[in-house]
Amino acid sequence: MKDKPGVIQRSLFGGESLPGQGTLFGDPNSAADQAVGRCVEQEMLLEHMGPTVEEPCRDLQEGLFHQGREKPFHEVREDIHHDVESELPAQDRLAEIDNLVVLRQTVLECRRCGLRQGARGAVFGEGNPAADIMFVGEGPGQREDELGRPFVGRAGQLLDLMLRSHGFSREEVFIANIVKCRPPGNRLPAPQEVEACLPNLEAQIRIIRPKIIVTLGALASQTLIDPGLRVTRDRGKWFQKDGVSYLTTFHPAAVLRDERNKKRLIWEDFASLRQKYTRLYGGKDTD
Numbered sequence: 138m139k140d141k142p143g144v145i146q147r148s149l150f151g152g153e154s155l156p157g158q159g160t161l162f163g164d165p166n167s168a169a170d171q172a173v174g175r176c177v178e179q180e181m182l183l184e185h186m187g188p189t190v191e192e193p194c195r196d197l198q199e200g201l202f203h204q205g206r207e208k209p210f211h212e213v214r215e216d217i218h219h220d221v222e223s224e225l226p227a228q229d230r231l232a233e234i235d236n237l238v239v240l241r242q243t244v245l246e247c248r249r250c251g252l253r254q255g256a257r258g259a260v261f262g263e264g265n266p267a268a269d270i271m272f273v274g275e276g277p278g279q280r281e282d283e284l285g286r287p288f289v290g291r292a293g294q295l296l297d298l299m300l301r302s303h304g305f306s307r308e309e310v311f312i313a314n315i316v317k318c319r320p321p322g323n324r325l326p327a328p329q330e331v332e333a334c335l336p337n338l339e340a341q342i343r344i345i346r347p348k349i350i351v352t353l354g355a356l357a358s359q360t361l362i363d364p365g366l367r368v369t370r371d372r373g374k375w376f377q378k379d380g381v382s383y384l385t386t387f388h389p390a391a392v393l394r395d396e397r398n399k400k401r402l403i404w405e406d407f408a409s410l411r412q413k414y415t416r417l418y419g420g421k422d423t424d
Contacts, residue, residue: 230243231243231336231337231339231340234340234344235344236266236344237266237341237344237345240261240337240340240341240344241261243337244259244261244317244337245258245259245261247259247317247334247337249333249334250316250318250329250330250333250334251330252316252318252319252320252326252330252334253318255318255319255321256277256282256318256319257282257283257285257319258282258285258318259317259318260277260281260282260285260286260287260314260317260318260319261285261313261317262287262311262312262313262314262317262341263286263287263311263312264307264308264309264310264311264312265308265309265310265311266311266344266345267345267346268309268310268311268345268347269309269310269347269348269349269414269418270305270309270310270311270347270348270349270350270351270410270414271310271311271312271313271341271342271345271347271349271350271351272288272296272310272311272312272313272350272351272353273313273314273315273338273350273351273352273353273357273361274287274288274292274312274313274314274315274353274354274357274388275314275315275316275325275326275353275354275356275357275388276314276315276316276317276318276319276320276325276326276356277314277316277317277318277319278290278292278319278323278390279319279323280293281293281319282318282319287312287313287314288312288389291390291393292388292389292390292393293389295389295392295393296312296353296389299389299403299404299407300407302404302407303407303408303410303411304411305411311341311345311347313338313341314338314357315331315334315335315338315356315357315360315361316330316331316334317334317337318334325356326356331356331360335360342381347381348381348382348417348418349381349382349383349384349410349413349414350381350382350383350384351383351384351385351386351410352383352384352385352386353386353387353388353389354368354387354388354390354391355367355368355388357388358371358385361378361383362376362378362383362385363376366385368385368386368387371385372385372386372387372402372403372406373385373386373402373405373406373409375409375413382413382417384406384409384410384413386402386403386406386407387399387402387403387406389403
């Protein structure tokens with residue numbers, strides 16, 4: 138676009154200025170600001186340069202700008218802000234959240250996949266918001282869905298026993314799942330459901346900043362560590378990724394289905410967790 142004195146010297150995208158004026162919109166990185174900026178630019182070009190310019194706001198459905206032309210620009214911005222921001226990738230929407238209280242409310246309102254429709258609510262997770270150790274399972278079961286808490290059924294009772302037996306308490310760790318809503322019939326979450334919900338877990342990890350993450354079962358291990366990982370082959374192994382130590386072990390529900398072969402192995406894995414935590418971070422050894 139060529140400069141035209143007295144009209145527009147620079148693009149208005151994301152809050153650029155008109156000659157002699159300040160910024161119209163405050164955040165040049167905001168999708169909503171950029172959308173309204175495009176609309177304003179087109180409108181001004183139309184007024185100054187005639188009908189050869191594309192009619193403004195065609196990219197904002199139903200002519201939102203024209204509907205708001207009698208309003209100040211900042212009110213028009215607010216009118217469309219929600220619709221535009223809702224189209225942003227989940228990572229972008231969660232990136233600025235820096236505490237679990239706000240993140241929890243965001244997760245409870247999440248509708249990015251169909252699991253929420255069949256669940257009573259989202260199961261955010263619970264525990265110490267500054268935990269050194271985080272446990273990640275696959276998804277809530279029926280009991281978890283009813284109570285809104287992770288690992289409170291029979292599998293949760295076994296997890297509590299493992300924790301207590303190795304000198305940990307549920308209150309000092311943080312417990313979460315790959316997906317926050319119960320899959321129908323307690324099935325494994327589908328890949329698209331994992332993809333939709335994973336940014337919520339990644340935000341939890343970023344805020345909590347655990348030193349150790351224990352992945353419970355194949356889905357959590359393959360999602361967070363390596364898609365090629367196999368729990369029966371790789372359980373008890375430690376992995377290092379992004380400054381975090383990962384330990385993979387069986388999901389407690391799998392242990393309950395095969396106690397004869399798996400109970401001793403998960404006990405060994407928790408003993409390894411205790412030893413690692415003691416050696417690296419000065420925790421109390423229970424041996």
